[in-house]
Amino acid sequence: MMSLESVPPKYAQLVQTLQRRIESGTYGPGSLLPSENQLIQEFGVSRPTVVAALRVLREQGWIESQQGKGRFVRGRPAMSAVERNRPGQAYLIRPEAETSGEVVEVATVAAPNRIAALLELPSKSKAFVRRRLITDEGEPSMLVSVWLPAELSQGTDLTSAAPLPQGLHEHLQARKGVRFDHVAEQITARMPTAGEARQLGMGKSTPLLAVFGAVREASGRALLVVEVLLPADRHELDDAYPIG
Amino acid sequence: MMSLESVPPKYAQLVQTLQRRIESGTYGPGSLLPSENQLIQEFGVSRPTVVAALRVLREQGWIESQQGKGRFVRGRPAMSAVERNRPGQAYLIRPEAETSGEVVEVATVAAPNRIAALLELPSKSKAFVRRRLITDEGEPSMLVSVWLPAELSQGTDLTSAAPLPQGLHEHLQARKGVRFDHVAEQITARMPTAGEARQLGMGKSTPLLAVFGAVREASGRALLVVEVLLPADRHELDDAYPIG
DNA sequence: CCTGACAGGTTGTTTTACCAAGTGGAGCGT
DNA sequence: ACGCTCCACTTGGTAAAACAACCTGTCAGG
Numbered sequence: 001m002m003s004l005e006s007v008p009p010k011y012a013q014l015v016q017t018l019q020r021r022i023e024s025g026t027y028g029p030g031s032l033l034p035s036e037n038q039l040i041q042e043f044g045v046s047r048p049t050v051v052a053a054l055r056v057l058r059e060q061g062w063i064e065s066q067q068g069k070g071r072f073v074r075g076r077p078a079m080s081a082v083e084r085n086r087p088g089q090a091y092l093i094r095p096e097a098e099t100s101g102e103v104v105e106v107a108t109v110a111a112p113n114r115i116a117a118l119l120e121l122p123s124k125s126k127a128f129v130r131r132r133l134i135t136d137e138g139e140p141s142m143l144v145s146v147w148l149p150a151e152l153s154q155g156t157d158l159t160s161a162a163p164l165p166q167g168l169h170e171h172l173q174a175r176k177g178v179r180f181d182h183v184a185e186q187i188t189a190r191m192p193t194a195g196e197a198r199q200l201g202m203g204k205s206t207p208l209l210a211v212f213g214a215v216r217e218a219s220g221r222a223l224l225v226v227e228v229l230l231p232a233d234r235h236e237l238d239d240a241y242p243i244g
Numbered sequence: 245m246m247s248l249e250s251v252p253p254k255y256a257q258l259v260q261t262l263q264r265r266i267e268s269g270t271y272g273p274g275s276l277l278p279s280e281n282q283l284i285q286e287f288g289v290s291r292p293t294v295v296a297a298l299r300v301l302r303e304q305g306w307i308e309s310q311q312g313k314g315r316f317v318r319g320r321p322a323m324s325a326v327e328r329n330r331p332g333q334a335y336l337i338r339p340e341a342e343t344s345g346e347v348v349e350v351a352t353v354a355a356p357n358r359i360a361a362l363l364e365l366p367s368k369s370k371a372f373v374r375r376r377l378i379t380d381e382g383e384p385s386m387l388v389s390v391w392l393p394a395e396l397s398q399g400t401d402l403t404s405a406a407p408l409p410q411g412l413h414e415h416l417q418a419r420k421g422v423r424f425d426h427v428a429e430q431i432t433a434r435m436p437t438a439g440e441a442r443q444l445g446m447g448k449s450t451p452l453l454a455v456f457g458a459v460r461e462a463s464g465r466a467l468l469v470v471e472v473l474l475p476a477d478r479h480e481l482d483d484a485y486p487i488g
Numbered sequence: 489c490c491t492g493a494c495a496g497g498t499t500g501t502t503t504t505a506c507c508a509a510g511t512g513g514a515g516c517g518t
Numbered sequence: 519a520c521g522c523t524c525c526a527c528t529t530g531g532t533a534a535a536a537c538a539a540c541c542t543g544t545c546a547g548g
Contacts, residue, residue: 312510
């Protein structure tokens with residue numbers, strides 16, 4: 001006799017209600033939000049519930065509060081999710097089959113200096129690389145490479161040229177028990193090699209944006225590196241961050 | 245007779261204490277944190293205080309909690325400040341006098357397409373640009389340009405070639421009453437023009453990393469654009485972000 | 489008129505209390 | 519031996535109350 005769908009907690013409902021009112025202009029930017037007591041009366045909840053909701057809104061940047069005066073509307077936080085066009089991140093989560101492209105290289109080679117440094121391996125160590133050419137509407141779009149230490153690639157399906165039916169995170173967590181925590185990224189630009197220009201169908205005088213994303217676990221240990229090569233005339237990177 | 249230095253609230257003290265214990269290894273990564281009741285007893289505070297401290301730690305990524313089991317130590321959040329080498333951001337805050345470089349251009353010109361789009365101006369509008377060549381140990385290092393709509397540049401000291409004694413944010417807030425809120429960034433790469441290569445002392449076949457940072461106020465209205473041009477053989481961009 | 493005390497508003501912090509939901513083990517019954 | 523219930527313990531959420539710190543307008547006294 002239990003209700004199967006659980007209702008969200010009251011403070012979360014209040015958050016949503018107030019967000020909608022700010023977005024709809026009921027509470028305009030710069031204006032004073034109703035005081036805690038007014039919200040308590042209007043919604044029939046206790047003060048801790050109201051305060052919890054307002055704390056969430058403040059931490060998300062919707063409002064700012066000033067002791068003794070009240071809480072002021074800032075507007076929809078343009079920053080909420082720090083939207084970023086993060087090439088290669090989709091690759092960590094989505095199965096290869098869901099993106100159009102082909103595996104162009106599967107090999108164990110001596111790691112380039114930058115890769116070895118990011119993986120915290122001795123210079124000239126062997127590393128496993130799986131390289132895919134991603135296409136967009138039939139046209140070559142970018143080169144995405146995954147670099148792993150040799151021991152992490154063993155026992156995985158990455159050594160096969162067949163597309164992975166799982167996301168990279170899911171696969172490595174199931175097979176090797178590792179958990180991704182964060183990515184440390186380096187962004188550079190350079191001219192393409194002849195082979196890269198041919199594979200990507202780009203002019204030899206067009207620069208290449210190179211993004212190296214070192215995926216680490218919570219302890220900081222590097223697990224793998226995702227290298228994304230983007231012809232600069234067809235891609236750009238977007239980011240957004242708050243400022244103090 | 246009031247104490248001049250105000251003591252931080254109890255929950256904030258608890259946060260600091262627990263952070264120190266995690267960093268020192270007293271609470272190792274993966275281990276179970278003492279339960280709420282144990283912390284209540286040890287520190288002699290009430291449950292909401294303990295919960296408030298643990299909520300902060302969870303939101304900052306130090307611990308994760310699992311209902312019915314307990315709270316687990318994750319370790320120092322490598323992400324806390326999302327450390328990023330943000331060229332141009334220092335320019336918003338620090339006075340020009342504190343960085344070595346010279347003003348190479350101060351003019352009102354037709355805004356390039358990308359600048360006009362970021363400033364939300366009609367195409368081919370006039371915009372004010374202040375361009376500086378930053379030097380590092382005597383060598384030219386990067387070109388930093390600030391683009392403003394004409395009306396925002398009026399009444400400021402930006403039209404003078406003399407170095408600003410204030411940070412850009414401070415100056416514009418004092419003179420025009422605007423408040424910076426966030427930055428929307430675009431990162432591209434291209435070949436340098438002949439003039440840029442000469443000013444930056446770089447090879448004509450070296451690509452240029454171009455970072456366009458649109459500074460906006462909380463409402464989303466664009467205030468100005470900071471354009472940073474970096475020779476790709478001498479600079480790279482670093483970023484870090486959590487993954488879920 | 490000006491100044492200062494004061495009253496009443498606001499948010500910030502802390503406590504006590506209770507219930508709900510999830511986990512895991514002890515112990516009972518079959 | 520197996521499965522089951524129940525209990526103890528965990529975190530999550532809500533309510534009611536009090537005090538502290540801060541802001542602002544009012545009002546009395548100079």
